[in-house]
Amino acid sequence: MDTPRFKSGTGIRSPMPRTPKRSESSESTWSFDEISSEESDSTGETAFWRTPRERLKGNGGRLDRWKAKVSINIGTGLRMIERWSRLKRWVDWNSANRWMVRVKLKLKKRERNFSTSTRRFYRLSVFMMGFYFISTLFFYSFPSATYTSSSLPNVHTLGSYIPVQPFLPSSPTAKSKVRENKSDPIKWLKENSDNRYALTDPSKPWVSRISEWRSPRPKAALISLVRNSELEGMLQSMRQLEARWNHKYMYPWVFFNDEPFSREFIQSTGNATKAECRYEVVPEEYWTMPEWVDEGRFMNSLDYLGTIGVGKGWMVSYHHMCRWNSGFFFRMKVLEGVEWYWRVEPDVHFFCNINYDIFRFMRDNKLKYGFNMNILDDARSFPSLWSKTRAFATANPHLLHPDADLDWLLDKGEYNNCQFFSNFEIGSLDFWRGEHHKKYFEYLDRSGGFYYERWGDAPVHTLSVGMFLGKGESWWFGDVGYQHGINRVCPGGREGDCACEETGVDEGFYKLVPLESPQRKPRDTCIRGWLGGEWVRKREGWERELEVALGGDGFGGYVLGGKGGR
DSSP states (O other): OOEEEEOTTSOOEEEEOOEEEEEOOSSSSOEEEEEOTTTOOTTOTTOSSOOOOOOOOSGGGHHHHHHHHHHHHHHHHHHHHHHHHHHHHHHHHHHHHHHHHHHHHHHHHHHHHHHHHHHHHHHHHHHHHHHHHHHHHHHHHOGGGGOOTTTSSOSSTTTTOOOOOSOOOOSHHHHHHHHHHOOOHHHHHHHHTTTTTOSSOTTOHHHHHHHHHHSOOOOEEEEEEOOGGGHHHHHHHHHHHIIIIIHHHOOOEEEEESSOOOHHHHHHHHHTOSSOEEEEEOOGGGSSOOTTSOHHHHHHHHHHHHHHTOTTTTOHHHHHHHHHHHHTGGGOGGGTTOOEEEEOOTTOEEOBOOOSOHHHHHHHTTOOEEESOEEEOOGGGOTTHHHHHHHHHHHOGGGSOTTOOOGGGEETTEEOOEEEOTTSEEEEHHHHHSHHHHHHHHHHHHHTHHHHSOOOHHHHHHHHHHHHSOGGGEEEOTTSOEEETTEEEOOSSOBTTBSSOOOOTTTTTTTTSOTTOOOOOOSSOHHHHHHTTSSEEEOTTOOHHHHHHTTOOSOTTEEEOSTTOO
């Protein structure tokens, strides 16, 4: 039965839907029954709609009907006001929080987009990292993949010439030492003599970068002690060494002088190379006569050395220079942090292309000293040097290297005056900075021999290397064509790489010895003595006595033998 209902604010009746009633049942927890409008209670808690008041009857009840209508309209209005207030509160809340909702939506959208781009980037990154890892693994597993003999007509650009082995041990101790070293200089040269570490090779920059990462660049420098007046000679040396080697490796130049460099010197040398140039003035305490030297005795010594004709023995500055090169050059502030050096003199010549990084070669093979010539000097320059050295070695036996080899420097227990020609010198600054050499130099310096005699840095360095290094820690750079004054060396088997005529193994090694010198020729050439005689052979049919009888020096019949001999 439909129950009439007023719409809000009007007198129009509308049918009242049946009101569901929630009641308990024994079969189910809850059930829905239909009840009529008569059964419906307007105040019941289970009614979803309120039933209207009972229909007013009779014509006399207009006032009552009006009151009822007003009451209904007021009730409806109150309900509308209540609904409106609730809606207003929701609107206020929504207005206050709408910006937060929008921000959150924006952030979620961006996060969704960012996540998508991140995933794409992540996939690309994983692919690139995998490719790089596989390429690197391939590079290290197969070094030959980085270059082939077809692209390089001669991988070992030393040609048929292979430098002689520096260690030729004769004792079990030395042999064990060599085995422990595990370095093979010849193998290193064959693998790296294609300018592998050159900084200016555009054909394989990625190989250079990977090689640089695998083997960091040595901290090294080219050093030179030079005057402003020797500018032209210095430029000559720089141009040749840059053209033959350093334009590919860009090691810095460091110039030393006992006085400030001129603007012309700085500009000219800076324009001669693309590498960095540094200029340092030698401190006064390194270039003056020490207080314990008797000045009067020194002046008498200058007169005597000049009278007998000892080369440059009458020059005060030459004595300062020999002392500085012997014990102070490695203490210069500008060389702090530098580990390797190559000494370059003014007005020298470099004849051959050098296609490997010399400093890496020294470091990777655990070498401490490298030379190019092994010569004799005037015995009148350092008559007491050996006696002072022997006294130091006797007092400090713990400083001597267990594998030191002085046999090639001695004839019947006396120094034969063979020495490394230190005008060409490549070495480790850490070796010279070490306790062994510093104590040896300080002992010699206190004796005054750098001023009372003309002790050169070449014999001092030679004796220091002989006492404090094993023979396997020095190297003969016989593949580098070089000339200083009247002394020259040009390797054989390097046609096309050298602009010089091949020289003998010890050609002119005694040229610095004047006729007036009491210097006796050693029992063998200096380099043959250093090599132990195993890499030098005699020409077929040559006899030393015959050569001497014909006016020769008695050393012209020696040639290099062994692997790659000439």
